Amino acid sequence: YLNSCKVYAKGRTDLNDLKAGWMAEPLTDINTLDQESDDMKRRMEMMIMRIQGDICRSFERIEGKRKFLVDRWERKEGGGGITCVLQDGEVFEKAGVNISVVYGKLPPAAVQQMKSRGKNLVGTELPFFAAGISSVVHPKNPHVPTVHFNYRYFEVTCEDGSKQWWFGGGTDLTPYYLDTQDVKHFHQTLKTACDKHGQDLYKRYKKWCDEYFYITHRGECRGVGGIFFDDVEEPNQEGAFRFVTSCAESVLPSYAPIVRKHKDDAYTAAERQWQLLRRGRYVEFNLIYDRGTKFGLYTPGARYESILMSLPLTARWEYCHAPEKGSREDELMKILKNPKEWL
């Protein structure tokens, strides 16, 4: 997992070297990124550009057949994004890696939602900045799990001029068939990334992940979890950024080996059907419960194609489908209904 993208180092990085690793022109002018490279807004943008480049190139090497389509878009209210999508590939049925760097005024409903989460925000239409990377990868082979990750930085300026900032994110795995060794590898890689920044981080964020990715009406988790966190300000801006960077850098080593291991596994039509049914559950979670999706779609001027990129190419719903007792499908369901500790 050697990085193909250069890590930015002030005064020591040729800007052209940076750009070579990115999927498109950055949303912020590259000279601004360089000049303001001490500002967390710019550091976050450069970090997510690098991770996007690394991940897309790595997936392209695994894929073989198709390349990512790169869609750079601008938002009239401020900022924009770079959406990379690979569809109908040999290995990846649908993989999206999206970054967005947006700013403007937070709609009152968003301020309200943040207040209800405990944010101490003064005012109703506050200036904000948000930069994040988010991705969902739905492979073709039912023996390769789906992965999702999202890392973001948020800044809000209150009416009294005070600034609040926080980080959020997570990575989680959704297998169709359980391979305990894979799940352990996945969790161990995330834990190693967390452990560098605090002894209890993995434990706390693993629990939060199980609680968040929960399909309430079915009483089951979306997958086998990973890590999830929001409103992170600890230990300080620098420390929180390093933590989030470690998490983002752990995505490829946590997931790519699982793809390589199973991408050529033989599978039956029945296994494919099961995968599509589980993808239906994925759609249910994303459209009914996911805060990011709901928040995104209710925001005026939202780029819904980038938000809904997380949906699978195909999904299926059968009335009252229940896997056969003792089958591998049933084995997965038991874990989804009773999330466990993997390490």
Added chain:
Amino acid sequence: YLNSCKVYAKGRTDLNDLKAGWMAEPLTDINTLDQESDDMKRRMEMMIMRIQGDICRSFERIEGKRKFLVDRWERKEGGGGITCVLQDGEVFEKAGVNISVVYGKLPPAAVQQMKSRGKNLVGTELPFFAAGISSVVHPKNPHVPTVHFNYRYFEVTCEDGSKQWWFGGGTDLTPYYLDTQDVKHFHQTLKTACDKHGQDLYKRYKKWCDEYFYITHRGECRGVGGIFFDDVEEPNQEGAFRFVTSCAESVLPSYAPIVRKHKDDAYTAAERQWQLLRRGRYVEFNLIYDRGTKFGLYTPGARYESILMSLPLTARWEYCHAPEKGSREDELMKILKNPKEWL
């Protein structure tokens, strides 16, 4: 469209004749239905049992290959339902016709939601009764539209003992390819049913339908509309019941001829793909916006399989799919973005 089910007439209907037309034992004991046949709760239950029987039998005659699976379920909080599903048929890819007759205490959130709609309800956990029929039919052939209908009766008892009741419902059509003649036939049949009960009903409820079945984030209607209404108390309980009965009876004559006309139309793989993409939009509407689905799934003890029966067997999401200018797919999109008057 001769009814196979007997219409109940007090003292003149043999109870065994009634039962013969229904899909299962009623939720309420048949002797209670007979004895309390002046009570709107019982009249509504008998009406929806009859409509369910008529529609399922009629669809089975059209289908040929498969029969409806009949699932009678009870709800521990009070009442239950009869879910009829026909899946993977030759004509119908997934057709669900569900009735439910439920009672108990309304959760505070539901009372709140009704108040926000303008209901003058006193109290927080109020006794309620609800009986309704709801159905979604997803045919296999992309030239046959999807239809949805729902007719319901609601009763709430306030803390001061006063009772409030109302009817709601509607029927709407979601074609994948536009056949103007079909859409006109569909709307004309609904209009004829409405006109018997009031001159402006069709006009008002047609408009309400276009507004309700709207996918806000995409700026498009789910389909070509039909009628939709809620909180109907006019002109009185008897008159409102007759109106709703006319609407429910108009479902088969509005839709069955369209199915018969197109069920054997030739279609291409590209047309099937387009149908699956549009079914993705159907899923988006139902899971993100539909009040019934949301309300249902957030209700403790909800029977989610009956609620999610509305979802298609298969749906598809492609990033930034856009139909070719001037194609038949594009022609449909124009109508969905600018709903028109059909009559």
